[in-house]
Structures are given as structure tokens and as C-alpha cells.
Amino acid sequence: HLSGPLDVERLREALLTVAGRHETLRTRFEEHTTGPVQIVGDTPMIDITAQDLSHTADPASAATATADELARLPFDLETGPLMRVVVMRLRDDEHVLALSMHHIVSDGWSVGVLLKEIQAAYTGQDLPAPPVQYADYATWQRTWLTGDVLEEQLAYWQTALAGAPPALDLPTDHPRPATPTYRGAQLTDTLDTHAVTRLTHIAQDRGSTLFNVMQSVLAAVLARRAGQDDIVIGVPVANRSRIETEDLIGFFVNTLPLRTHITPTDTFHTLLDQVSRTSQEGLSHQDVPFERLAQHLVPDRDRSRNPLFQVMLAFQNAPATEQILGQARLTHLPTGDGTSKFDLMLITQEDTTGELSLTLEYSTDLFTEHTAHTILNDILRTCHAAAADPAQPLHELTALSETERELLLHTWNATDRNDTLTCVVERVREHAAHTPHAIAVTDDHQSLTYAQLAGRASRLTRELLTAGITPDDRVVYHGQRGTTALITLLGILGAGGAYVPLNLRAPHTRQADM
Template identity: 45%
Template sequence: LLITQHHIVSDGWSMGVLVNELSALYGAYCRGEAEGLPALPVQYADYAAWQRRWMSGELLQQQADYWRATLAGAPALLDLPMDRARPAQQDYTGAFVDCRLDETLTNRLKDLSRRHGTTLYMTLLGSWAVLLSRLTGQEDVSIGTPTANRGRQEIEGLIGFFVNTLVLRLDLTGSPTVAELLLRVKTQALAAQQHQDIPFEQVVEVARPVRSLAHSPLFQVMFAWQNAPEGKLELPGLTLSPVGRTPYMAAKFDMTLVLQEAGEEIAGGIEYATALFDRSTVERYLGYWRTLLEAMVADETQAVHQLPWLPVAERRQVVEEWNATQREYPRDQ
């Protein structure tokens, strides 16, 4: 059985719904029972009609005003160090580099989050913002992030496209400490989620950013935290195993950090545009990020701009080996 679904009719959350319903229906069929699925309180068409009525007038204006004010004056481009000049037009060719944070570091990140009242998502988002700021030298960093946008219980069981994109503009000016940065990230993330209903394409219209075929508007780097219910595929009489992930061949943005909890660890990686970056560069950036995470959990009173981020060997190369300028010279002349 091969099921192919266009993204226009389904999102990541929908996959968990589909898997659970397939399991329930297959099991009921094998046992000769009735379908056994509860009736849906609404259909997607009901949601679409409701959203069209709800997102209008004063509410639409209020959300549009928030994004207009929040994104006013934001830098048009996150100027990451790249291996090649940006092409005149995006070609969306991409690849993926895996990463995994071990149980010890994951638990320390959870402890840091609990102490500061942040979710693991917010803490990891803050660390990603620090890396991007250190790489670019920019203290005003805009990061895209997907949101499930399923704020009503009636639509949790629907297969459909609900997901929206938010832009989180994070302020790293004034040399904040790790603790201060987490508070700033929490504030911005909660405010963005309170204004998540207006579609991203309308946010682009009200923000009026610089437009270019060479890069996406408002942000070029994304952070995706995968925590939607995955569902459990159980088909009586069949032994199932997952097919290995197909190789990434596309990148919608310059870079996307994709993470999720995997047991007691955090797993994921970076999807990147091969027109801009070599694999070795992305692997190096992941190394910087991991070192920053270790520094953040070690001392939350440190200023984020002073956190160590170079691995020991690279720091020795940059600071010592490349600066080994001692030479013999005629001392009597």
C-alpha cells in the first residue's frame, strides 16, 4: 500500500491521525467488527468556513497590527558565512546532516528550562539564535518556526492542512546573559503564538519586506520542533518495520534546524541549501551549536556573546597555531 498526500490537504499532525485511524479500521475489519471510529464533530470544510468568518474585521486587524509593529525595521537578510555566493534565484536543492544530543546534555537542558520557566522548544530556539548571531555578527535575528495551529479540541482529529509559519524576531542586544536571553525568547514565543492565526502570506503582505527571488521574505533560517503526535501503526497479523528515511533533496530555506525528543535524547539535524553550503561547513556549525549548548547549561549567568563555541582543536588552531608568528631575526641589526 502506497499513500501519497499533497501538503495542501495534510500536515505533520495529520500523519498521526491517519496512522491511528488506519490501525483502528484494519483491526476492526480483521475482527469482523464495525468501523469503531468516533464521529467527527466537524469536517475541514466547517473549519475553513469558520476561520474565514472569524479571521476578519477587528480580530484580523489586531493580529495584522501586531506583526506590522513587531517586524518593522527587521533586517531583510540573515548574512550567514557561506561557501558560495547566493544565486540570483533559489533552486531549493538541499541535503541533511544528522545530529543527536545525548541523555546527559538533554537532561541538563531540561533542568535549565525548568529553572527559567521555559519549554525545551524555547531553550533550544534561544541556543539557535545565539549561534546565528555569533555566525553573522547580527544582534537582531529573525527565525521562522512552524506551528500546528490546532487551537481547538474539535479539530485535533481532522486530517487537513492547519499548520502555519511564525516569525520570531529575537533581540540579542545589550549582551544578555543566558538567563536573560531565555526570558526574551519566552516573551517573544508566547506573543507570536497569541497571534498565530493570521496566515503567513498575509503577514508578508502587512510587513512589506524587501522581496527577492534569491531568498525567502522575513527569514531565511528556520527552527522546527517536532512534537506532534506520531500515532502508532498496529496491524493484526503483520510485522511492521519503518522504511529508512529517503535522502533529502530539497531545502526550502538556507538552513532549518529540525529537532525532536527521541526517548531520553534529542535527535534531528540541519536541512541546508547545497547552493550555499558544503556539508563540512554545516557539520562545523553543528559542532559550534553543541559547544554553545554545553556552555549554556554550565553557567546561565554568562553573557551569550562570551559563551565559548569553538571546539578545543579549532580554538587551538585559530588562537594559537594561526598566531604562531615568532621568527628568528638578526638581533644585532
């Protein structure tokens, strides 16, 4: 949000100037026989448009909707551009600037660099030429990260993650799809200044950081909710260890899978000490790209889950940029793209008042908004408990809230029934009579309504009875899983028979014995 006079044409020129300085903003990627190849053009590849929303009924809402739509637009890596900008006029002295960049050419740190240089170019300041370009860094990294250096780094992670659980098995509201859709949503809350100050002092007393405190809290909450004592959390790191990379726009960030062992009787102090050691060791071995690490440690992927970890903690600490553009004051407006990269991601960021903003991004494939609220509340409650007494054992810090206790002990246990439980075949027939057109079952090939399911099962029942099936006769089903298997099950049970499915992958001798 820009409050104050703005020269849109000068802003356009500033954007083009900055893009001309960084090869990543002049880049597209072509598919060659050996794989993708970076093509750097001579001119900036930025899509810049201006919109006048001042005539709309609600300019602010229209700007938010436009920004959200921009965030959801896909990029074409082969043709570009990989950066889009929309400047929206709400009124004479009020604009909204929406920026969308593909992650292949930028990261969170890059946004600060981009804004800083836009501000300088807008006011006509001379910018020194970048000492290197991203391609130079990539070439250096590929040359350096070989041989003994690479082997030592890979060996560390091989040892650090040996025996780690293949997945974090959090209870979910919906079955995990075989292929993630990456649809998601976000919830945001705030940790007050007093708690943040107290947690910061606790960290300093242990020679640690607020980031390690939040990592410890998240690990403890996940351990309690998943019922696991071995937790792996993904943590992004800026990976800009060389001074030449500090003012470059590009994708430098790397991800570290940091492992934490949870002992419920340990104190928060003990957990924080462990997390601090693990983080320091991981940071000293942060140079292996995560995708290389995943290829090395998880050659056989479960396509329904992210490899090595399913929950990420992002602690935003990129350098702050002066919030002014000429005579216009800048204010950050949060937006969302309706996606979730992982099962859960906790994004934390300190603001100027000393509060800590906590944003929980969650997969809507797996969790309802209510469950996401409960998880975020767990995190906040554990932060307050740790701030009040870090010498408490973890099982007390992460104890159930009164709301959850009521839900588990009373609401979920209210299982009294007034109706009579009948057999499943009768239940399906009753449902077909009341909601015949509702979808009952779906597989890769077709969907059946309750009327269709009940009708086909009844026809099979009649055929089996005609064939001489009597109660308790065993009837073998030799076929694929899917709608046909369910029709067969109901048809056999309706005739009084026992359903005996055969495993098509079993050896023929095993099937014959069955």
C-alpha cells in the first residue's frame, strides 16, 4: 500500500532499471535434450500493468481481489516473464503495488533487495553494478560442492537422519489424497510483547535464539498431537554466506530437515538446549541443496507426502527496508495464493512493536479450519506456558486445553444411539430410498449414486440366489478394487454369503489354496 503522491511512469522506469541489473529478472528456461537451460535476455522480462480502481464501489476490496488473483496466476518458464507487477490506483494519493515473482528467480530475501533498489532508482540514485550475477554463484557452488566437501556434508545428514520416522503421522480430518492438490489456507494470530520478551530472555540465558525457542515449541506440540517422540521439521535458511550475494536477487534459500527427540519428562530448557545444538550443526552443513539431499536419502518417494519432513517453520528475519518511496509511505499488505506447500507451515515474524506474528498455513486436503485453529492455539498456549516457567516438563507445557479435554472426554464419547443398527445392505437400501441421486462411491473410472449401487447389488443378489447360494456359503471375488468390488460385497452379503476377496498380486498357488 502506497499512501502519498506517486508517479506511476517513474515507478515503471525504476522497475525496468532494477530488472536490467539482475540477470534473474531477464531469465527464462528452455527444455533441451540435457534438461532445462537458463536463457538470459538483453531486456527485462517483467509484465507491468496499471489499473484505475477509483471508480469501483470499494477500491480497497477490488485491489485485494486483484492481488489475490495475481498471486494465483501460473508462470510459463519457457516464455516468461517470471515477474508480474500491477499498480492499482485507489485515489489520487493512494495506490496498491502488487508484485508476483516465481520462486525459481527469487526468495524472501530478494524481496527486500528488490524494494530497496526500486526506492533508489525511483529517486534517481546511482546504484553500483552487482559484483556478481546469480549464474556466477551457481557455477561457483557447483564447482565447490563436489568430492570430499560434498561427501562430508552428505555423510552428516545421513547420520543425523538415520532411523528417523518416514513421516509425521498427524491426525487429519480428511484422508490423505494419493496426489496432493496443494490447496491451502492461512490463519494468523499474535504472540504479545511480554511473552516475546520473556522467551527472548530465556533463549539468551541458554545461549540460544528466539528461532530455536519457536522450533522447540512447534516440535513439542507436533509430538503431542502425533503421538511421536521423533520429529523432523523443515527450516529454510537464507544461504547467503558470502558478502557478494547479499544484494543479489535470486533463489539462494535452502531447506534443512532438523530432527528433534522429544522426552515428555524433559524440561523446556532441556529441549531448547537440544534444538540449539541440532540447529548449529545443521547450519554448518547447510550447503547441500535440499533436492540433492532428498535424492540421496529418499530414493523411493511417497508421492502423497513431502520427502523427509511434512511441516515447515519459517522465521522471517530478512533485513527491513525503509518504508518510503519518494513521498509515498509503504505499508505491507498480506495476501494469499490459496495454496499450501506442506501439510503445515508456521511462519513467524517480529513486528516493530515487539509482538510476534504467527501465521499457520495448512493443507485443506487434510485439515479443517477448526483443526488449524486448534493447532495454532496449541502453539500460542505452549509459548505462554514456556515463558511462564521453562523448567516445567514438556507433558505439562503441551497439556490439553479445556476445550480439547471437553471434546475428547464428553463430545466424542457421546455415543448413545436411539436407532437400531441393521445390516449394511439394509442401510444402503434405506439411503438409496431417501437420497437416490447422491454419489455413493467413486473410483478412477466411474461414480455411482446410491440408487445405482443398491440396484446393481440387488441384481447380483438375485443372480447368486438363483445359482444356489445359501447362508454362510463362501463366494470368491477375483477382480480389481473399485466400484465393482463394492457392488460384489453388497450383493454377496444380500444373498447371505461370505465375501472372500482374492489378492490379484498373490501367487497363483496362494489363490488356489484360498
